Amino acid sequence: MRAVIVKAPNELELVDDWPEPECGPDEVIIRMRTVGICGTDLSAIAGHLRPITEPRVIGHEGGGEIVKVGANVTDRCVGQRVVIENNFPCMECEFCTAGRSSLCPNMKGPRLLAEYAAAPARFTWPVADSVSDIALGCIEPLTVGYAAVKRSGIRAGQDAFIIGAGSVGQLVAQSLKAIGAQGWVQDPHEGRVQTAVALGAKVASDYQGEDFPFVFETSGVAAMWNVGLGKLRRGGHFTAIGLATGSTVDLDPLDVVFRQLTIRGNMIYDHPTDFGEVLAAMADGTLVAEAPVQARYTFDQSLEAIAKVREIPGKSVIEF
Ligand SMILES: [Zn+2]
Numbered sequence: 001m002r003a004v005i006v007k008a009p010n011e012l013e014l015v016d017d018w019p020e021p022e023c024g025p026d027e028v029i030i031r032m033r034t035v036g037i038c039g040t041d042l043s044a045i046a047g048h049l050r051p052i053t054e055p056r057v058i059g060h061e062g063g064g065e066i067v068k069v070g071a072n073v074t075d076r077c078v079g080q081r082v083v084i085e086n087n088f089p090c091m092e093c094e095f096c097t098a099g100r101s102s103l104c105p106n107m108k109g110p111r112l113l114a115e116y117a118a119a120p121a122r123f124t125w126p127v128a129d130s131v132s133d134i135a136l137g138c139i140e141p142l143t144v145g146y147a148a149v150k151r152s153g154i155r156a157g158q159d160a161f162i163i164g165a166g167s168v169g170q171l172v173a174q175s176l177k178a179i180g181a182q183g184w185v186q187d188p189h190e191g192r193v194q195t196a197v198a199l200g201a202k203v204a205s206d207y208q209g210e211d212f213p214f215v216f217e218t219s220g221v222a223a224m225w226n227v228g229l230g231k232l233r234r235g236g237h238f239t240a241i242g243l244a245t246g247s248t249v250d251l252d253p254l255d256v257v258f259r260q261l262t263i264r265g266n267m268i269y270d271h272p273t274d275f276g277e278v279l280a281a282m283a284d285g286t287l288v289a290e291a292p293v294q295a296r297y298t299f300d301q302s303l304e305a306i307a308k309v310r311e312i313p314g315k316s317v318i319e320f
């Protein structure tokens with residue numbers, strides 16, 4: 001089958017002879033329809049997330065149509081359109097059984113930027129006809145933003161400072177709006193700021209208050225931690241989402257103690273609650289997954305799509 005593979009750090013190739021995935025007894029095979037591309041793909045392609053020891057398919061946001069079901073699968077069928085919940089926790093360890101599957105040390109992930117992908121049936125979510133094919137490439141990152149907002153404990157009517165208006169910052173802004181809270185965004189890239197504003201954020205420089213009860217750090221720039229903590233109100237809550245690789249932060253522990261700040265690291269989402277809640281919010285129109293899409297490519301244009309992903313202020317998707 002055709003697939004986009006990474007062979008070595010920053011070495012990508014679109015091949016047409018990649019082996020098709022096998023369908024395990026608890027799995028389904030999906031003919032991919034849409035794959036979203038994000039900055040995490042660039043980190044993975046560069047080998048920052050885990051070493052590239054052998055060629056592998058990239059891509060972690062997407063969905064399509066089931067074309068095969070495993071012997072033990074009774075609740076999915078051929079022809080169903082599904083979105084793939086991209087991280088496959090074990091659902092047996094102490095974290096998974098406590099509802100914190102995002103902490104699972106046995107996490108696996110699918111490889112989606114190929115004609116076909118295999119996934120455990122339980123991590124595929126059938127979608128209604130009202131969910132567009134394009135949305136299939138946007139639901140996974142939206143759930144990341146949604147879960148970060150939910151875990152922070154922010155409520156309707158409260159304000160949050162969002163550092164970074166890349167795709168995660170935009171999706172945090174959209175998720176805040178969905179619960180009636182307000183995100184205030186800061187980013188050096190004007191196009192990204194405008195995209196976040198279109199999704200419900202306001203520009204941080206227009207904020208009238210002195211400080212914020214909540215901060216979401218999505219830029220992945222370590223130096224922004226102290227900017228964010230400096231904007232935080234006494235008793236405030238700082239959520240770190242951006243992947244600040246290869247750098248450290250100088251924190252003032254006394255300040256954290258005296259002002260009773262909460263600093264929380266945040267990764268992905270928990271199974272099955274977060275995906276289920278996002279799909280429900282999409283069904284009632286509270287969340288619009290495809291709203292950030294600004295660039296659409298064919299599968300043949302995959303390498304171009306990946307090369308340009310940082311130039312696009314909104315979301316890039318590849319359609320098969
Ligand atoms: Zn992503």
Ligand SMILES: [Zn+2]
Nearest residue numbers: 090093096104
């Ligand atoms: Zn687990």
